[in-house]
Amino acid sequence: MKVRRSDRLIDMTRYLLERPHTLIPLTFFSKRYESAKSSISEDLAIVRRTFAQRQTGILETVPGAAGGVRYIPIMGEDEAENFIAAMSKRLSETDRLLPGGYVYLSDLLGTPSVLRQIGRLIATQYREAHVDAVMTVATKGIPIAQSVSQYLNVPFVIVRRDSKITEGSTVSVNYVSGSSARIEKMELSKRSLPANSRVLIVDDFMKGGGTVNGMKALIDEFNAKMVGITVFAEGKFDGDRMVSEYTSLIRVDKVDTKANTLHATAGNFLDQNRQLLEVAGQ
């Protein structure tokens, strides 16, 4: 039975949102709704316009016999600025300050709406980077990796500091923990990352950059390629960071453990990514 336009638009929207960065042939929709390709093209033009106006994302058209449409999630500049400002405010809350100048983040990194926004924001940055896998280190980086992986629609892999029997054979590297200058070890299941993968590193918090540096070494061991590093928050660090090129959404710029206060502000994300935050309108 032929499906009405209104029903097609609703189901099409849902179908596309669940499959970001995936090429879907027009013939698929044509069959699904028993409708002519010309009608489907008109539908998609409406979806494209609404997605652009509401800054939901870009609906790319790939022409030709092997073509179709592809939904690319984007966060617009206004929404990105508002989100980062809101998070900076949350991270400045006094009761987040922990002994040693650490910051409590578990509530934010367990909240679905926050994770959706972090994921969409970081996926916007790497939307043209052809990422094959997102990498993070257990435990607190996982929610971020998973959310980015949903919006880029690629797998994520979890590096561990402790050995677990459930990972099978692993490859391990030693790394210098930047904050404490200790030698530590991290490992990744051997079968989790194919050679030549393009890997995006994400984490919740970066101080000296030692952990991120360890992940870079692991990527080399797998003969894979790192395409970028983005952390939710960077902390204050006195001395040379082990990583120079990275992106941070938030920067904790003042920590006073005596007065028990801290302050957070925007990281370098916005300045680095202005261009990518613009949704091409019609």
Next chain:
Amino acid sequence: MKVRRSDRLIDMTRYLLERPHTLIPLTFFSKRYESAKSSISEDLAIVRRTFAQRQTGILETVPGAAGGVRYIPIMGEDEAENFIAAMSKRLSETDRLLPGGYVYLSDLLGTPSVLRQIGRLIATQYREAHVDAVMTVATKGIPIAQSVSQYLNVPFVIVRRDSKITEGSTVSVNYVSGSSARIEKMELSKRSLPANSRVLIVDDFMKGGGTVNGMKALIDEFNAKMVGITVFAEGKFDGDRMVSEYTSLIRVDKVDTKANTLHATAGNFLDQNRQLLEVAGQ
């Protein structure tokens, strides 16, 4: 400017999908699209019909001045059966068998499409359970907890076996690891779970049930209430399980470490939840 119906339907669908289990007043949409409430009601009737037909979920209407609509994600029975059959097949793959009869799951639990389906399936089971928080234990349960939390739109909390400075003050319990009969310790950040919360426990794999039992003890320590236990896979266990009431999506029923083979089949999920898997039609 008044927004056309087609544009409204697309944006409304997106808006609802991103906010499951959230009551949205009709006046919100009416303002957002500068359209009469009667038009919005008609729009929502179309969305409701399409969501039901495509088994996307239920669009609940709450009447009255404080009313509105609420999107409840559901997985239909057919899709649930197909997904569980597909996963059983994947879990029967010989190369997943690890020493000690463990099963390698990290690839599946790092794949966005698999996690979306697990999340939607478990959220279907607890859609009327008024869950306040999803609980799991680090590391491998996290992706499942996060995905369920997205579809129920409630926070998730991560119990840890190792102490980390970034969690602040914690509450800990000792528990007996069922598989190895060792006494171990797990802890949860004190501020992460309010008293009287209704908590859903999820995990990736259950053998003796010791870990799940530990989480039950933790929930008691927080004066919270457990509303259910659902695991992705249950393994073979000789002896009495420490947990009797639980749901499993998959059951690994045969493991032969000598011949290096294993076999998985459907767990008790489908039998327990037939009724909840039916999407109320028009």
